[in-house]
Amino acid sequence: MKYKELNINEKLFGKDYLVYDWVESGEEIHIYIKSKSCKAICPNCGETSSFFHATYVRKIQAVPIHLKTTYLHVTAYKYKCLNESCETKVIMETLSFASASQVRTTELTSLILTVSIFLSNEGASKVLSFIGVRISNDTIKRIYDKIIIEDNPEVEAEGIDDVAIRKGHTYATAIYDLNDHHLIALLEGRDAPTLKIWLKEHKKSNLLHVIEQVLMLRQLMKYCLHVLKWQTDFIYFKI
Secondary structure (H helix, E strand, C coil), X not given: CCCCCCCHHHHHHCCCEEEEEEEEXXXXXXXXXXXXXXXXXXXXXXXXXXXXXXXXXXXXXXXXXXXXXXXXXXXXXXXXXXXXXXXXXXXXXXXXXXXXXXXXXXXXXXXHHHHHHCCCHHHHHHHHHHCCCCCCHHHHHHHHHCCCCCCCCCCCCEEEEEEEEECCCEEEEEEEECCCCXXXXXXXXXXXXXXXXXXXXXXXXXXXXXHXXXXXXXXXXXXXXXXXXXXXXXXXXHC
8 A cells, every 4th residue: 555645734834835944842843934925915905916025034833732832933925015006015924824913823822712711811821831832821811802702783592601700709791692602792790680781782682581581480480489388387287
């Protein structure tokens, strides 16, 4: 049986990047990558340019390999925008695995957020350090602060859960769109009145009607238990 060698470069970073060096020490891995792109799209006017201007290098922390802190040293290109009426003169090449000015790959940021959901920022920082992610608890908080939660007044099906902002002290009510499970609201506290105000602003939601029925059922159960206790006490008195 003949075996065909896989192109790991393409599997890891896509066909537009070339891995040309790998330096590994006891605690860190440095991967050197060069872009193979020959053009870029201007974010302002949308024109495509292949007029080379300069190169630049970005150092980006990636998901750990071998439980070691892993960095990507990416050599990318700058292009000149040829549209004379455009205010943007130099186009920075965008990377598929990291946004502009981002010091971590998108995958690593997702991993950090996933771990920190279940732990405090300090606890998440310590746990992540065990697998090779170098990040402070203050940085985790800054990542959270950059998250934009977009509400959807037209939502019809939602899920509700309470989450700890600071365990044992501060809690919030998280509301998710059940169609794709993304977060659409984070309300202060976990009180029914706050949730009721939010539900009244979302007319298509069926949750308010369900909650009102649950509250009515709870009151009915309390009344039934009261009657049952009264009957039990009456029978006991007669005996």
